[in-house]
Amino acid sequence: MEAEQVSVAEAAGEVVELELPPRPEVVAVARLVVGALAAVDPLFDEERGADLRLAVSEACTNAIQAQLSARVGVDPRAPIVLRCSVGEGRILLSVQDHGGGFDPSGLEAHPEVTDPARLEHEGGLGIPLIRLLADELEFRPTPGGTTVVMGFGPRLAVDRVVS
């Protein structure tokens, strides 16, 4: 998979920041917050809100898994930080982990989903899904880990297929 590095501009409006313990149960909390935020902005319809909930679910799942992977030097109790901002017709979400860092260009390239070989892999769909759902995507190295920054406009016809 080719590394996609779109530079995401900083948030325009106020930022809601939430520190979440790195437990699988909190992913539902992140979805609730993001869904509520999208619902407040009339530019974002229900379908686009569902895109945001899915993207944040994937990002938080990756963050928690990175942190619980018990790599040397990783503090498994460090919080996952979710930041959200709404403004100028755009929603910016970022998810920061302390999972020890991650290189998106090092992702294992999976075969096409309809290729029988692809179906040997249960994982690896999360980041391709985020790439489809978000208009902008950036992986930033941050102290002790990675921050995934995702920018969303009101609508996006998602009719492409994960490759």
Added chain:
Amino acid sequence: MDLRLDVSEQAGWSVLQVGGEIDVATAPRLREHLIKLVNDQRFAIVVDLEDVDFIDSTGLGVLIGARKRVRLHDGDVKLVCTEPRIVKVFEITGLDQVFQIHPSIDAAVAG
């Protein structure tokens, strides 16, 4: 987060009705149920997603894993789903080309 799981039999198929949200927190329970069906020699499985409010790639991975297991025994996993938001997740990942997605349990076991 609660995940509701209910297994029944219909026309030779094991029907697993799922309700709630399927994510990293709840997917392990879904995986356990599917593995138990396979261990019980149930290789014809319908997973009814009509009452599922949310699914992400963790849930998709569990379904891919179940399909892989039953196909080793010439079985199949079919899905029931009409909710556009859930169907869309299968469509954008191309998994609608992999799984048969039916509008009802009756259609799934007949098809």
